Amino acid sequence: MPVTYIDAIHQAMQELLEEDPRVFLMGEDIAGTFGGAFKATKGLEAQFPGRVINTPISEDAIVGFGIGAALGGMKPILEMQFADFGLLGLNQMGNNAGAHYYRTGVPINLTLRMPCGGTPGGGPFHSQSLEALFAHFPGLHVFTPATVADAYYMLKQAVQIPDPVVFMEHKFLYRWLKADTWHDPQPLPVGKARIARAGEHATVIAFSAMVPEALKAADLLASASGYHIEVVDLRSVKPMDTDTILASVARTGRMLVVSEDFPWGGVASEVVARVAAEGLHLLDAPPLRLTSKDTPIPSHADLWKAHRPHSNDIADAVRYLISL
Amino acid sequence: MKEAALKAYKAMVMARAFDTKTSALYKAGKILGGVFLGRGHEAIAACEAVFLRKGHDVYSPFIREQAGRCAWGDSVLESARTYFGSVEGCMHGRDGNVHWGKPLEGTTAPISHLGAMAAVIGGMVLAKRMQGITDAVGVTCYGDGTTSVGAFHEACNMIAVLKLPVIIVVSNNQYAYSTPNTQEFACDLLDRGRGYGLTSHACDGTDFLQTLETMHSAVTAARRGEGPQWVVATTLRMCGHGEHDDASYIPETLKAAYADRDPLAVARRQLIECGWLTEDTDAALNRECTDEVQRSVAQAQKEATPNPATEDWQATSWRPFR
Numbered sequence: 001m002p003v004t005y006i007d008a009i010h011q012a013m014q015e016l017l018e019e020d021p022r023v024f025l026m027g028e029d030i031a032g033t034f035g036g037a038f039k040a041t042k043g044l045e046a047q048f049p050g051r052v053i054n055t056p057i058s059e060d061a062i063v064g065f066g067i068g069a070a071l072g073g074m075k076p077i078l079e080m081q082f083a084d085f086g087l088l089g090l091n092q093m094g095n096n097a098g099a100h101y102y103r104t105g106v107p108i109n110l111t112l113r114m115p116c117g118g119t120p121g122g123g124p125f126h127s128q129s130l131e132a133l134f135a136h137f138p139g140l141h142v143f144t145p146a147t148v149a150d151a152y153y154m155l156k157q158a159v160q161i162p163d164p165v166v167f168m169e170h171k172f173l174y175r176w177l178k179a180d181t182w183h184d185p186q187p188l189p190v191g192k193a194r195i196a197r198a199g200e201h202a203t204v205i206a207f208s209a210m211v212p213e214a215l216k217a218a219d220l221l222a223s224a225s226g227y228h229i230e231v232v233d234l235r236s237v238k239p240m241d242t243d244t245i246l247a248s249v250a251r252t253g254r255m256l257v258v259s260e261d262f263p264w265g266g267v268a269s270e271v272v273a274r275v276a277a278e279g280l281h282l283l284d285a286p287p288l289r290l291t292s293k294d295t296p297i298p299s300h301a302d303l304w305k306a307h308r309p310h311s312n313d314i315a316d317a318v319r320y321l322i323s324l
Numbered sequence: 325m326k327e328a329a330l331k332a333y334k335a336m337v338m339a340r341a342f343d344t345k346t347s348a349l350y351k352a353g354k355i356l357g358g359v360f361l362g363r364g365h366e367a368i369a370a371c372e373a374v375f376l377r378k379g380h381d382v383y384s385p386f387i388r389e390q391a392g393r394c395a396w397g398d399s400v401l402e403s404a405r406t407y408f409g410s411v412e413g414c415m416h417g418r419d420g421n422v423h424w425g426k427p428l429e430g431t432t433a434p435i436s437h438l439g440a441m442a443a444v445i446g447g448m449v450l451a452k453r454m455q456g457i458t459d460a461v462g463v464t465c466y467g468d469g470t471t472s473v474g475a476f477h478e479a480c481n482m483i484a485v486l487k488l489p490v491i492i493v494v495s496n497n498q499y500a501y502s503t504p505n506t507q508e509f510a511c512d513l514l515d516r517g518r519g520y521g522l523t524s525h526a527c528d529g530t531d532f533l534q535t536l537e538t539m540h541s542a543v544t545a546a547r548r549g550e551g552p553q554w555v556v557a558t559t560l561r562m563c564g565h566g567e568h569d570d571a572s573y574i575p576e577t578l579k580a581a582y583a584d585r586d587p588l589a590v591a592r593r594q595l596i597e598c599g600w601l602t603e604d605t606d607a608a609l610n611r612e613c614t615d616e617v618q619r620s621v622a623q624a625q626k627e628a629t630p631n632p633a634t635e636d637w638q639a640t641s642w643r644p645f646r
């Protein structure tokens with residue numbers, strides 16, 4: 001039976017709770033038979049009584065409690081109901097958890113799960129990506145899994161890493177992305193990007209739900225025009241694997257960065273800045289970005305589809321990039 | 325109570341001596357950033373911490389908590405080191421003035437954002453409970469103005485909902501920087517605690533023995549399993565917000581009303597009346613504290629300051645594999 005991206009997340013949490021008595025879960029509506037707005041924690045309270053804790057609607061306090069619990073020797077996994085509401089926990093994450101290791105030498109072992117990204121009808125406040133805002137703060141790692149196996153392994157790694165980790169899990173991928181298993185005989189370590197598809201004519205850098213879109217675009221281009229596109233899945237936006245990005249750009253000479261986030265000061269800008277600074281000589285054409293539009297995310301499905309990069313938009317952008 | 329009273333009093337004398345010294349150093353241009361005193365807050369700070377057990381309980385000191393830090397068992401040397409940015413200090417020059425703590429020993433290293441540490445104390449106490457330690461308590465202390473911060477409200481509510489043994493102390497010095505309480509909230513501070521469902525206590529924070537009694541019952545109740553406690557202790561900030569500020573916005577009439585209510589003088593009078601302190605033992609205690617402050621400040625000033633060239637510019641403990 002195929003497993004989904006959210007099954008992998010559930011499985012990872014179940015194993016983490018089993019393996020380590022210091023792990024516990026905290027968030028809104030996550031306990032009882034309800035098991036969370038997306039059911040990621042369904043059934044876990046019954047299996048692990050006392051270790052799946054429902055909280056009031058208090059994102060700042062959820063993260064603050066997580067920091068305190070981590071200082072007390074626990075390994076909290078905190079669920080934000082939607083990444084959008086994680087903004088109310090941003091001060092605690094950035095200024096408190098993120099600054100803590102540098103200020104005191106004591107890392108904060110917490111994981112912040114953020115259901116992010118757009119879905120049809122999600123609208124302006126249940127669709128945002130926000131990885132760049134969190135990545136902006138020193139001291140935070142930001143993971144953006146794009147495969148079922150990464151959802152499983154990277155969540156387990158997030159909890160093993162002693163620092164605060166923001167785990168951006170894409171809501172569109174939750175039940176849409178399927179695989180035969182979450183197991184990977186050779187899982188990559190965190191901090192390594194993955195060549196999701198090898199190619200020679202251009203590099204497309206993507207992460208999270210833009211990886212399947214980029215792969216679809218690569219298929220399309222291969223059959224329609226014979227272009228072989230290399231797709232790099234960043235996996236984590238912070239740390240960012242600049243080495244793998246530059247190596248790919250060295251092979252292809254052309255780069256497009258795709259991100260579902262807003263354009264201004266995002267991960268795509270960061271990738272372009274790094275490649276321009278460290279690998280300008282590798283480029284045969286200007287580095288391009290394709291992001292969502294600089295407006296709030298619209299609710300109507302037709303507007304939403306036009307707002308975010310679609311595989312067709314990626315294919316068009318690559319055609320343009322190759323024409324330069 | 326005698327032992328606790330004398331321990332708290334010593335912490336107050338030490339804190340006053342330290343504050344007097346750091347104020348002078350600030351005015352002489354020897355300390356950069358800011359210097360924040362606890363003048364008027366000594367009784368509250370010392371009494372909230374004196375019933376805590378270092379290594380067992382947890383404590384989140386606020387801005388004006390030097391006396392609390394001393395009562396908890398941290399030396400003024402650590403405070404001096406943070407002011408001077410000594411690399412021997414627990415913040416290594418990476419954070420300054422009152423922003424220091426030893427999280428692994430149970431004190432938080434506060435960030436500037438008012439209200440943020442209340443939830444952290446909640447989490448630390450929650451961790452104790454999950455580890456089966458049921459008689460450990462936490463004290464978090466905040467000013468009157470901070471009770472209007474959203475983060476503080478969320479934390480108080482969550483502490484109440486989870487029924488954690490936390491004592492939330494509000495040092496009501498009637499001002500938040502230049503803002504009087506009438507512009508911070510339109511209710512009674514005790515009602516704020518009751519609104520969360522917390523057991524609420526009030527005391528005159530300039531009356532040492534009353535403050536000691538109040539903190540004792542609040543800490544004892546929390547330790548006995550009676551849930552979170554809310555203490556409003558009222559005083560006046562008998563100094564500027566920081567040493568850069570002359571507090572000219574506090575009306576002279578209010579200052580005059582507190583002129584003979586310096587908590588240190590009140591404590592001294594009360595302890596002598598109880599027969600727990602004499603003029604002589606008090607003089608000896610004052611000498612001891614002034615000497616320790618003098619030695620600590622001199623040592624912190626001599627210690628190395630951070631070197632940007634050898635600084636470990638890493639914000640995370642884990643580094644990616646390459």
Ligand SMILES: Cc1ncc(C[n+]2csc(CCOP(=O)(O)OP(=O)(O)O)c2C)c(N)n1
Pocket residue numbers: 387388436437438466467468469470471473495497499500501561565
């Ligand atoms: C969230 C936040 N807003 C503003 C400030 C700036 N600030 C520092 S102390 C202070 C006043 C605090 O008043 P109160 O809580 O009554 O404590 P007190 O200084 O009177 O002891 C302000 C506004 C801050 N540090 N954090």
Ligand SMILES: [Mg+2]
Pocket residue numbers: 467468469495496497498499500501
């Ligand atoms: Mg105040």
